[in-house]
Amino acid sequence: MxxxxxxxxxxxxxxxxxxxxxxxxxxxxxxxxxxxxxxxxLPQRRNYFPWVAIAxxxxxxxxxxxxxxxxxxHGDAPQRQAEVTPPAPVKEVTPSAPKTPERKNxxxxxxxxxxxxxxxxxxxxxxxxxxxEALMAKEQVMLALRLTTxxxxxxxxxxxxxxxxxxxxxxxxxx
Amino acid sequence: xxxxxxxLLTSPAPAAPEQxxxxxxxxxxxxxxxxxDRDGFTRLYDLYAPLVHGILLARVPRAEVDDxxxxxxxxxxxKLHTLRESSSFGPWIAMIARNRAVDFYRRSRETVEINDELxxxxxxxxxxxxxxxxxxxxxxxxxxxLVLRLVEGMTGPEIAARTGLTAASVRVNLHRGMKLLREQLxxxxxx
Numbered sequence: 001m002x003x004x005x006x007x008x009x010x011x012x013x014x015x016x017x018x019x020x021x022x023x024x025x026x027x028x029x030x031x032x033x034x035x036x037x038x039x040x041x042l043p044q045r046r047n048y049f050p051w052v053a054i055a056x057x058x059x060x061x062x063x064x065x066x067x068x069x070x071x072x073x074h075g076d077a078p079q080r081q082a083e084v085t086p087p088a089p090v091k092e093v094t095p096s097a098p099k100t101p102e103r104k105n106x107x108x109x110x111x112x113x114x115x116x117x118x119x120x121x122x123x124x125x126x127x128x129x130x131x132x133e134a135l136m137a138k139e140q141v142m143l144a145l146r147l148t149t150x151x152x153x154x155x156x157x158x159x160x161x162x163x164x165x166x167x168x169x170x171x172x173x174x175x
Numbered sequence: 176x177x178x179x180x181x182x183l184l185t186s187p188a189p190a191a192p193e194q195x196x197x198x199x200x201x202x203x204x205x206x207x208x209x210x211x212d213r214d215g216f217t218r219l220y221d222l223y224a225p226l227v228h229g230i231l232l233a234r235v236p237r238a239e240v241d242d243x244x245x246x247x248x249x250x251x252x253x254k255l256h257t258l259r260e261s262s263s264f265g266p267w268i269a270m271i272a273r274n275r276a277v278d279f280y281r282r283s284r285e286t287v288e289i290n291d292e293l294x295x296x297x298x299x300x301x302x303x304x305x306x307x308x309x310x311x312x313x314x315x316x317x318x319x320x321l322v323l324r325l326v327e328g329m330t331g332p333e334i335a336a337r338t339g340l341t342a343a344s345v346r347v348n349l350h351r352g353m354k355l356l357r358e359q360l361x362x363x364x365x366x
Contacts, residue, residue, distance in 0.1 A: 006324070006349055007331040016357065017325070024326045026303045029228035032241065034220040034248055036213060 205261035229323040234276035266339030317352025
């Protein structure tokens with residue numbers, strides 16, 4: 001049987017299909033005007049890029065501020081030490097020198113060693129392993145900072161060159 | 176068996192080349208509406224109201240269809256900004272109509288549909304309602320396509336373009352659905 005008529009109404013008409021069309025045409029859609037209330041306003045497509053850019057900028061500022069504060073506290077420590085600790089005591093503390101009351105139980109070698117490597121007032125003494133971990137942590141923070149900078153740059157570019165038609169592809173969710 | 180075939184035949188597919196013209200109109204109209212042109216939405220309504228009407232007619236009581244068509248287009252107007260791909264307006268509003276039909280039955284399970292449906296104002300109307308009821312008893316994929324073809328008078332390519340189905344799927348649905356409908360009508364006198 002030739003089914004072209006059923007498919008696109010071409011070819012030899014199928015009498016059964018024609019009869020069905022005729023009977024069912026009484027149920028066909030009757031045009032009626034769509035009443036859109038005047039107070040009904042079309043919401044605009046939301047552009048989230050400015051908000052993302054602001055959020056990224058604030059995050060970057062906080063991160064940069066934290067790093068700057070951390071760096072500054074590291075830089076201040078030697079200065080304070082220089083002010084407080086005169087260079088002379090290193091020479092004064094010898095095995096023959098009298099022991100200070102606070103260091104009664106220390107051997108002379110220990111005293112020398114302590115004075116030669118006096119820990120900074122604000123920086124804890126780190127073992128080699130701890131120092132390596134700290135350096136790795138610093139590397140990670142720097143990496144995170146670089147990534148954040150790249151992302152902010154990307155967001156900035158997108159914000160400057162927004163094309164609504166190409167914003168989002170592959171719409172599947174409806175309703 | 177039908178369930179598997181239905182799932183295959185109702186899966187949305189990329190637009191065929193012959194659908195490009197209609198898709199271009201959609202894109203222009205959707206863009207115009209999003210820029211504030213309310214008349215553009217009226218044109219979209221004129222284009223797609225028969226599709227929505229047919230989809231609903233295949234599922235809900237006839238008396239409810241006209242009101243639901245209006246509701247669906249008002250809902251679509253409010254939600255148009257969520258349509259991410261303007262060329263998908265047809266499949267999008269078709270899906271809204273299908274979902275709304277499901278919601279209709281969730282909200283009014285106690286409604287006895289058949290009694291209302293069988294009331295016809297004249298012989299032809301009554302006959303049409305009987306045949307529509309037969310179509311509604313067919314598998315879902317066939318019933319929607321048949322209603323769009325036989326009631327709304329759309330051609331197969333038009334159905335494919337507006338619903339987002341492939342032309343091949345629509346063709347198979349039409350032919351298998353028509354075969355089943357002929358079998359059903361064989362039990363009735365007249366045709």
